[in-house]
Amino acid sequence: MRTLYLGWLLAAFTATASAAEAPAMAQHEHSAMMHSQSRSWTQLPLLKARMQGQDMASRSVSMQPQSIAADAIEAWSNDLDDANGHRQLPIGMGGAPLDKPASGGFQMLTAREVQGDSVRVASTVHYFGERGGKNPTAMFDQLKHELEIVPQPYPREHSRYRANEDWQFAVRFKGQPLAGQKVVLETSNGSQSEFMTDAQGVVKVHMPDDFKPEEAQSKGGSHGMRRGSDFVVAVSHADGSLQYLTAFNSSYGEEPFNKRSLAMGVGFMLVGMLGAAPLLRKRETAVKKEESANA
Known part of the structure; x- marks a missing residue:
């Protein structure tokens, strides 16, 4: 029991x-x-860089495709004379290890997925440093895929994309500009915008100022460094039975001198007020003396 x-x-x-x-x-x-879900801020194809290593000597970079199934990442160097400038990087479990070519400088990276009648391409630019860096315009002009959206120009060396700035991108299909083509912009801060290419296939994209003020203390308090966020611009185009989608992703920062300009403006106003105070006192004294004399 x-x-x-x-x-x-x-x-x-x-x-x-x-x-x-x-x-x-x-x-x-x-x-x-x-x-x-919170980590997936866009369904558009992306190429994200992942840094590993504690110092510069041991640091390595791998490219991780997102929202795209690709077997390899293609890399183009800004040095068109580099024999190894165009190469394929196999994608493993941790992404595609990005080797540093002898030419250094700018590298254009793309990943391609073909499924049935759908062709998707993700693209980005990685900068290895000033050593070997050349004007990347010729690199961008190289035909890499049928549908392309490329920076025109790309921020050089110590520059970057910033909020409240206009940046141009060229949209072309099989090397020819696409006029009147819709281009979408999405940011990891939640902004979404649409733009149209002009007669030359060039679109002017306005980077939104969508950084939240309350993030300044939680994220922006690291030694005064400006905050950054991610963006992607994408274009789609149909050709016969095939549907193409190509995206370009990068990062952008806060508007330059926005807080500094406000502080400087307030500072100049205070200096002006302090400078004008003695003049006002002299004027008041002179008026009082004149009134006393007339009395």
Whole structure:
């Protein structure tokens, strides 16, 4: 009898524990799913750089495709005379290790996915440093895929894309400019915009100022460094039975001198007020003397 009672008690405890565990597991799975969704700020294809290593000597870079299934990443050097300038980088579990070519400088990176009648391309630019850096215009002019959207120009060396600035991109299909073509912009801060190419296939994209003020203390308090965010511009085009989608992604920063300009403006105003104070006092004194003389 005692054995039956203990067996019944154990069964009841197990059922109760399972019932309590189910909502907890469901909540954990829901939280994990929401966390995964929060990381995916766009469904457009991207190429993201991942840095590894504690110092410059051991640092390595790998490119991680997102929202695109590709077997390799193609790399183009800004040095067109480099024999190894155009190469393929196989994609492994941790992405595609990005080797540093002898030419250095700018590297154009693309990933391509073909499924049925759909062709998707992700593209970005990686900068290896000033050593070997050349004007990347000729690199961008190289025909790499049928549908392309390329910077015109790309920020050089110590520059970057910034909020409240206009930047141009050239859109072409099989080397020919696409006029009147819609281009979409998405940012990891949540902005979405649409633009149209002109008669030369060039689109002027306005980088939004979508940095939240409350993030200044939580994210922007690292030694006065300006915050950055990610963006992607994309274009789609149909040719016969094939549908093409090509995207270019990079990062952008806060508007330059926005806070500094405000502080300088307030400072100049205060200096002006302090400088004008003695003149006002002299004027008041002169008026009082004149009134006394007339009295």
